[in-house]
Amino acid sequence: MSLLQRTPLYPLYQKEGEPAVRCIDFGGWEMPVQFYGIQKEHDAVRKQAGLFDVSHMGEFELTGPQAGMFLQQMTTNDVNRLAPGQAQYTLMCYPDGGVVDDLLVYKLSADRFMLVVNASNIDKDFTWLKVRLPEGVTLNDRSGKTALLALQGPLAANILSRVTENDVRALSPFHFLEKAEICGCKVLLSRTGYTGEDGFEIYVDAADAPRVWQDLLAAGQSDGLIPVGLGARDTLRFEARLPLYGQELSDRISPLEAGLGIFVKLDKADFIGKEALIEQKSVGLQRKLAGIEMIDRGIPRAHYPVYANDRQIGEVTTGTQSPTLKRNLGLALLDIAHTALQTEVWVEIRGKMLKAEVVPTPFYKRVKNTDEGAKPG
């Protein structure tokens, strides 16, 4: 008996004649961590394209005339800046400034929104919102009925354009089509992702997901499109310095400390956590997220302690050998006094103190294509 949940694509992970797919328990979900190997999958997304099953993510629908105003109170970014067809990265905070979750808000229409939350936080977020719902706003958890595929990489737009009549190249980053059709299935198509590459996220009925998955893989095969697991998803997002809840963000780390200040609009009307975040900013941050690179031989990993002058100054939140850059890199939450570039710090790795230095982030930044539909301003 399996206690783990599976997405509608689970039966399709293992293709005949392919290497054994490795699955892990990811927040109660049996998810593929790798199909071919993290390096190969990582490279495919950086150079060609990769297809991810991220159906474990949660989708909520929020409707009602006051839905926008409610979201404005619940999230740190400015919902009022969204027009229908636009999405926004944002966060929900506790009153003390710690993070409930980071999420995407899609404005479907004036009184209808979709929220996309982390799989491990679905129940917590739903309750957090539900108990605060004002009169006339309804919240529905659509997670079980919604599958989510991410098609990411420089060739994503080319591949996608083969299976749809929609003009996917014209879609700007953080814009979406609520009623697109891909592989003959109705989907919500957005130009978003979590890899640092160009790409799309495809929200589709669970029943249609297998068809979209298979047709996309077939359409992209000649371009080198392969399925990609959560292992490479993590190394891709890490190189691009995209935070992961539970590592760079938590109920004890504020968005300002995590370097996400541009998604916190302290000048907008009241929202949960605003007072604490204003206070944090005016007093000055005590710690912040910094990039580190090992100088001595070693790979920093999550929770390894970081020292300076024989005193612990923080810990690594995520670390690995960057598959793109082949450098031993980490993100670390450090006392602010030790976060200037080139500051020498020491990481305790398996009982040894190994030298590292503070380096700029993101570690990897893509060169933008000309046909990505990104418009100035």
Add this chain to the structure above:
Amino acid sequence: MSEVRDNLYYSEEHEWALPAGGQIVRIGITDYAQCQLGDIVFVELPELGSTVVGGDSVGSIESVKTVSELYTPVSGKVVRVNDTLIDAPEAVNSDPYEAGWILEVEIEGSVEEAVGKLLTPERYRAVSD
């Protein structure tokens, strides 16, 4: 199906040991182990000249996402380490029984006795099945 060689002895922690002449035992990790680890990007080698005790951790092997201990299956003194793994740790993936060897231990006493305590290829096949 991973390869288990008939001329080697094995540990339950998926190391192999090869009597390499004289008092020397060469040590590496098995094909099964490298396959489980995935892309190996880093090998922490034991210090030359250090004394190691069978079953102890003497280094680590890291893939992109995981850190695994390297245990020595025999006791003795570390007399050689495979320095080429510093720049090419992927040899442990591509050639775990030859180019991907990790260390050599000089043991006191009988080599036969030391490796005799380990798993035979037949028994290891059962463990790694």
